[in-house]
Structures are given as structure tokens and as C-alpha cells.
Amino acid sequence: MTATTNDRSVPVKAGSSRGFRLPPAFWLIVPSVLFLALFFVFPLLKLVAISLPDGSLEYYHQIFTTPVFLRVIGETFRVSLIVTVVTVAIAYPYAYAMAHGGRAVLLVLTIALLIPFWVSLLLRSFSWVVLLQNSGLVNDFLIATGLIDRPLRLIRTPFGVIIGMVHILLPYAVLPLYTVMKKIDLRLMEASSICGASWLRGFARVYFPLSLPGVMASAILAFTLALGFYITPALLGSPRDMMIAQMIAGQFNEQLNFGLGAALAVVLMVLTAIAFGLFGAVRAALQMRGRRTGEA
Amino acid sequence: MMNAAHQNIAGTAMKLEGVSKLYCAVKALDNVSFELRKGEFLTMLGPSGSGKTTSLRAIAGFIQPTSGRLSIDGRDMTGVPPQKRNIGMMFQDYALFPHMTVLENIGYPLETRGIKRAEREKRSLEMLEIVGLAHCAKRYPKEMSGGQQQRVALARALVFKPDIVLLDEPMAALDKKLRGQMQIEIMHITRQVGATVVSVTHDQEEALVMSDRIAIFKDGRLEQIGTPHELYLQPRSEFVADFIGEANLLRGAVRATDNGVTVEGEGWKASLPKCDPRCAALKSGQGACVVLRPERIHAVPAGTATDNAGEGVIEDKIYLGVEYRLVVRMGDGGKVNLRSRDVASIAAMQAGERVGLSWSAEDIVVIGG
Known part of the structure; x- marks a missing residue:
């Protein structure tokens, strides 16, 4: 034992005496770091600069005092939250089936999950228009079966926006859930049942708590992606359901108010970061609670 | 207990x-x-x-x-x-x-x-x-x-x-x-x-x-x-x-005798007296397997022929402190393990020599078929 520890400490000492050295792997990430710095970080800083002409906060003042901007920001968060909850709720059983349904099920579900990636976002959103419009497939079917007399307003409503967004976000939400779930040993559920628990109790006390990291990861991903949605709400929603990304685009493309557009973009970014932080805090709180109940 | x-x-x-x-x-x-x-x-x-x-x-x-x-x-x-x-x-x-x-x-x-x-x-x-x-x-x-x-x-x-x-x-x-x-x-x-x-x-x-x-x-x-x-x-x-414990399995042929039943192989035979209830299951002319536990076999000088005995060549002699272990090669090439605490008499035997094996009828198991 002592011999091995000594052996190990020798090269470490030699290394430190020569001063700090970058690990060889560092050079492998240089291209991506350079790329991001040049085409992402630099433009971003430029954007922040545009939103602060001569160091003035006028655009930000305008955003936080104009009701329409506040309403759009509020609506963006509301829709994103609903979309996140619905997406994760649908993704959860899907991921469960992928993780524990056997090889054949996994193959079919993975293909079904990945096919939409081969179709452009624009095309998929348009498909929803075709399906959901007043003379679309869904309404035609419901009328033909006699369930309704007049077409339902499915499009140009928050409902349409949520459907379209959930559909697009589903694969993103499924994958982190699947990754966590496939590592959960199903024998724990057998252990739970032999301990006298019904499947439901075992799920609530054993499976679900162990899958929570996946739920959190998939919720964070879905929510942050949802906040930046642009095409889908534009096609499936009414102007009243406008989300912040549409408004930013409007400022740049139509109003040509680059300063305000940049300020809105910065606000979106900061709010996203705050949402991230909140998720992290919830996660930490959950872990704390877990530890405390453990000690109680 | x-x-x-x-x-x-x-x-x-x-x-x-x-x-x-x-x-x-x-x-x-x-x-x-x-x-x-x-x-x-x-x-x-x-x-x-x-x-x-x-x-x-x-x-x-x-x-x-x-x-x-x-x-x-x-x-x-x-x-x-x-x-x-x-x-x-x-x-x-x-x-x-x-x-x-x-x-x-x-x-x-x-x-x-x-x-x-x-x-x-x-x-x-x-x-x-x-x-x-x-x-x-x-x-x-x-x-x-x-x-x-x-x-x-x-x-x-x-x-x-x-x-x-x-x-x-x-x-x-x-x-x-x-x-x-x-x-x-x-x-x-x-x-x-x-x-x-x-x-x-x-x-x-x-x-x-x-x-x-x-x-x-x-x-x-x-x-x-x-x-x-x-x-x-x-x-x-x-x-x-x-599966349970160490066993020597010797396969031989069943033969009914005046005194009971004998199972015979190359260089060994095992006999059960007439009164033994185990005889009933054994039919003359059939094959049978004799189970010998290593600690129930005694090493004796070669040529000591009895109704329950065999003979072979000592292949290995291993000293294990409390006991000796002998590996004996039988006439048909099969090997028999025996363990003995009679350290003094085994010590005199050498690998390559012929050795007699003996056991008593109560200590063996005969499996018919």
C-alpha cells in the first residue's frame, strides 16, 4: 500500500515543480473555443453594446415601462411553462417504455423519435397548420364523426401554439429522461413489491425519486428551448399569443429599431439565466430535503 | 442436531x-x-x-x-x-x-x-x-x-x-x-x-x-x-x-453371487451381502456405479484381495499435514482419490508402486442403471 502511494506521489511532485502545465486534451477544444469566441461571444457583446447606446439604459427603461412588452414577456414565460409541463408529462412514459420495454420497443420508439429531426422545423409547423386549421384534418374528422357541428378554433390560439411546441420539444425532453431511466435497476421495483408495496407505491417511493434528475434535466432543456421559440408561435398563434422571440425579430426586421431589439434579446437571455438558476435552486432544495429527512 | x-x-x-x-x-x-x-x-x-x-x-x-x-x-x-x-x-x-x-x-x-x-x-x-x-x-x-x-x-x-x-x-x-x-x-x-x-x-x-x-x-x-x-x-x-462432497465414481457390471451381489470393474470389486436391502435394486448383467468417499478407503499392501477391494498404481502422494492424499490409477485408467490419516503407513509408500484399496460394504453407495 505505502509503496503504491509513494509511486504515485513522485510524478505529481515532478510535474508541479516544473510549474503549471495544460493537460494535452486542452488542445483538442481549442478549435471550438475559438469558433465560439469569434462567432458567438463577440457578436453577443456587440449586441449588449448596441442595447446600451452611449451607456444609456433608455431601451431597458422602455421595455419595463411599456405594458405590451411586459405582457409579451409574461406570455412567453406562461406558454413556456405550460409547454414544459405538458412535454415532460408526455415524455416521461415514452422514455420509460424506451428504457424498460425491451430491444424491439426501444428500436421502434427511437426511430419514431428521430424521424421528426429529418424534417425541418418550418415544415413541421406548417403541417400543424394543415392539420389544425378550420378546414383541416382534425376538424374535418370531428365533424364527419358527428362529434361537433362547427369547426373548433384550434389554430391562432394558445392551444395551437402549445400543441406545436410540445411536438417539437418532445424528443429533447425524452432523451435526458431515457438516459437516467435506463440506469435505474428494475430489480429495485421487484424489491419494493416483495417488501409489500403495490406498483403505484413503488413508483412513487422508489422509481420516481430515482428518475427526478432526468425530469429536472428534461424540464430545463424544454423550458429554455421554449423561451426562444419563434416560427411555431408565429404560424400557429395569433398576434395576441406573440412570444418574445417574434418581438425581437420584429424590432430588427420591421421596426429597424436595433437598439430595442438588442435590449429585448438581452432581457430574454438574462431571464433565461434566472430561470436556470431557479431550477438549480429547486434541485438543490430537493437534495437538501432528501438529506434532512434522511437524518430525521 | x-x-x-x-x-x-x-x-x-x-x-x-x-x-x-x-x-x-x-x-x-x-x-x-x-x-x-x-x-x-x-x-x-x-x-x-x-x-x-x-x-x-x-x-x-x-x-x-x-x-x-x-x-x-x-x-x-x-x-x-x-x-x-x-x-x-x-x-x-x-x-x-x-x-x-x-x-x-x-x-x-x-x-x-x-x-x-x-x-x-x-x-x-x-x-x-x-x-x-x-x-x-x-x-x-x-x-x-x-x-x-x-x-x-x-x-x-x-x-x-x-x-x-x-x-x-x-x-x-x-x-x-x-x-x-x-x-x-x-x-x-x-x-x-x-x-x-x-x-x-x-x-x-x-x-x-x-x-x-x-x-x-x-x-x-x-x-x-x-x-x-x-x-x-x-x-x-x-x-x-x-455434487455433494468429494466422490470417486467407479462404474462396473453387476453379478449375482451365492453370497449376495457383486459389482466388478477392472482391478476392483464391491460386494453387498445377501441380507442387504440394496441388493434388490441391482440386476445381474446390468451396469452400476459405486460411490466411494475418499476418507472411507483404506490403503493396504497390494495383493490383499477381499470382497470389497481394488488395486492400482500410486500416481501422486500428497502430504497435507493432518492427512495424506493419494491418487491411485486403476486398471481402466480411471483415478481414485483417497485421504488417510494413517500417516505412518502411507509414508512408506512411493509413487509408482502398486497399492491395494479396501473399504467396507456399509461405506459404499451403489447406484444401479
Whole structure:
């Protein structure tokens, strides 16, 4: 034992005496770091600069005092939250089936999950228009079966926006859930049942708590992606359901108010970061609670 | 001795009647029947794929037998899910809940039975004390060693006083050193709480150490069930003779004589007197297998011919301190192992020399067919 520890400490000492050295792997990430710095970080800083002409906060003042901007920001968060909850709720059983349904099920579900990636976002959103419009497939079917007399307003409503967004976000939400779930040993559920628990109790006390990291990861991903949605709400929603990304685009493309557009973009970014932080805090709180109940 | 103590506790804990399990066309379990007595420690022993694990999972309720009947305490278990069977189980890799503390893990079966928190913790702590881990109540499973985790799993399987406790390969996840110690410990703990235990293993030594009775499985069938002593002294098949303890299997031909029955091979013969009830099963002209335990064979000078004797060439002579081990090559090339504590007389023998082997009729087992 002592011999091995000594052996190990020798090269470490030699290394430190020569001063700090970058690990060889560092050079492998240089291209991506350079790329991001040049085409992402630099433009971003430029954007922040545009939103602060001569160091003035006028655009930000305008955003936080104009009701329409506040309403759009509020609506963006509301829709994103609903979309996140619905997406994760649908993704959860899907991921469960992928993780524990056997090889054949996994193959079919993975293909079904990945096919939409081969179709452009624009095309998929348009498909929803075709399906959901007043003379679309869904309404035609419901009328033909006699369930309704007049077409339902499915499009140009928050409902349409949520459907379209959930559909697009589903694969993103499924994958982190699947990754966590496939590592959960199903024998724990057998252990739970032999301990006298019904499947439901075992799920609530054993499976679900162990899958929570996946739920959190998939919720964070879905929510942050949802906040930046642009095409889908534009096609499936009414102007009243406008989300912040549409408004930013409007400022740049139509109003040509680059300063305000940049300020809105910065606000979106900061709010996203705050949402991230909140998720992290919830996660930490959950872990704390877990530890405390453990000690109680 | 311990067996006698258990027989005082009357009653059948579990009964299997003609239980079979088919996977596609493969018979994982083939018409298995046996009874488990209350307070008994039964081990199902067999090589992998012999049906012992399938039996255990059928008892637990994780799989349903294709045919046959399984009853626990007189209750038919057909269609009864695991959670309603009142069975405790220690899984091979323990299956402790990683997000719960040791105390919560042990309290879980009580929680599912609607027992209040205070009572739950009291009983879990008592159980923890029995397995000697009272100081670890607030730890999480991954903060403990393999041996400690096993005790927690055992405590969780015992805490609710189940009708039967199942142990699935209890020693498989432990290193060799710890095994012997935990075998004795598990035996003590289960006896202390008066549990009825069914264990599964492929390790015959473990089965011998821990069990009141052993059920030997082969190819989905129950080969033989009995106390370790019975299985060792009266194996009913070559498989059982070979599986329990060390055995020399000599195959020969049966011949009826005036004095009884003789089984003969190249350079050896074994004889049973006429009055021996074992003679009835042996028919002249058929083949038979003679089981000789290494410690029941005596090394004698070559040429000492009796009714129960053989002769061969010493191939290896190994000194093991308390005893000698001899490997003797017989006329047909087969080898016979013998162990002898008569160190003085064996010391004089040399490898390459001829040696006589002798045994008494009571010490051999003859398996016909």
C-alpha cells in the first residue's frame, strides 16, 4: 500500500515543480473555443453594446415601462411553462417504455423519435397548420364523426401554439429522461413489491425519486428551448399569443429599431439565466430535503 | 442436531406440488414438488440453469408457474402478486434503495404495511441491532461496504417477520474471505428471529454449512432433497454423489453371487451381502456405479484381495499435514482419490508402486442403471 502511494506521489511532485502545465486534451477544444469566441461571444457583446447606446439604459427603461412588452414577456414565460409541463408529462412514459420495454420497443420508439429531426422545423409547423386549421384534418374528422357541428378554433390560439411546441420539444425532453431511466435497476421495483408495496407505491417511493434528475434535466432543456421559440408561435398563434422571440425579430426586421431589439434579446437571455438558476435552486432544495429527512 | 430442534416446530410453511415452468418449449422447471417446514433453512443447490433460481422467483411471485400448485401456509398462491405474499427477500446484489437511508430501507416493508413512523423506526432499529449495524442507521447504502449492505438487505427481509425469507445467491457479491464469516452470521441471525429460509446457491460448501436440508436441482428437476448428512451418505444419483462432497465414481457390471451381489470393474470389486436391502435394486448383467468417499478407503499392501477391494498404481502422494492424499490409477485408467490419516503407513509408500484399496460394504453407495 505505502509503496503504491509513494509511486504515485513522485510524478505529481515532478510535474508541479516544473510549474503549471495544460493537460494535452486542452488542445483538442481549442478549435471550438475559438469558433465560439469569434462567432458567438463577440457578436453577443456587440449586441449588449448596441442595447446600451452611449451607456444609456433608455431601451431597458422602455421595455419595463411599456405594458405590451411586459405582457409579451409574461406570455412567453406562461406558454413556456405550460409547454414544459405538458412535454415532460408526455415524455416521461415514452422514455420509460424506451428504457424498460425491451430491444424491439426501444428500436421502434427511437426511430419514431428521430424521424421528426429529418424534417425541418418550418415544415413541421406548417403541417400543424394543415392539420389544425378550420378546414383541416382534425376538424374535418370531428365533424364527419358527428362529434361537433362547427369547426373548433384550434389554430391562432394558445392551444395551437402549445400543441406545436410540445411536438417539437418532445424528443429533447425524452432523451435526458431515457438516459437516467435506463440506469435505474428494475430489480429495485421487484424489491419494493416483495417488501409489500403495490406498483403505484413503488413508483412513487422508489422509481420516481430515482428518475427526478432526468425530469429536472428534461424540464430545463424544454423550458429554455421554449423561451426562444419563434416560427411555431408565429404560424400557429395569433398576434395576441406573440412570444418574445417574434418581438425581437420584429424590432430588427420591421421596426429597424436595433437598439430595442438588442435590449429585448438581452432581457430574454438574462431571464433565461434566472430561470436556470431557479431550477438549480429547486434541485438543490430537493437534495437538501432528501438529506434532512434522511437524518430525521 | 439443529435439525432435531427444528422438527419440534410443527407445520408446513410452504408446499410445491408438481410445479413446472415453460419458457417457449424449454422446461425451466419440470414437475418440482417438495415441502418446506416452519423454521427450516432449506438451500436449493445446483449448477446454473438447473431451475433453482426459477423456483425462487416462482416462490416470490415474480413469475407464475405454467402448471402445478404453490401454497404458503396453506394458502394457494396462484395469481397472488409478490406484495401480497408476506415473503422477505435478500437479492443477489441486495437491491437496496439508493435514495433512502439504511433506516428508511429497513422501514420500507413496515411503511407499506401502514405502520406509523415512530413504531417503524423502533422496529427497524431493533433489527439493525440484531445485524450489528445500529451505528449506521443514517447512512446511505453507497456509503457502506458490501458486507454491511448485505446485513441491511437481510434486516429489510426480516423486519416484518415474513412467513418465508428468500436468499438469492447470498454470498455471490462478497469476497471469499467474508463469505465464511457471513454464512455463519446469516445462519445465526435467521435462527435467532425464527425465520423460515429458502436460499439459492451453486456453492455446495455454502449449502452444507448453512442448511438444515438441501434440495439439489439439475436440468429443471429436483434430483434429491434431504439433510446434508443424508445427501452425503445416501446419494440417489451419480450427480448428487458428485455434487455433494468429494466422490470417486467407479462404474462396473453387476453379478449375482451365492453370497449376495457383486459389482466388478477392472482391478476392483464391491460386494453387498445377501441380507442387504440394496441388493434388490441391482440386476445381474446390468451396469452400476459405486460411490466411494475418499476418507472411507483404506490403503493396504497390494495383493490383499477381499470382497470389497481394488488395486492400482500410486500416481501422486500428497502430504497435507493432518492427512495424506493419494491418487491411485486403476486398471481402466480411471483415478481414485483417497485421504488417510494413517500417516505412518502411507509414508512408506512411493509413487509408482502398486497399492491395494479396501473399504467396507456399509461405506459404499451403489447406484444401479
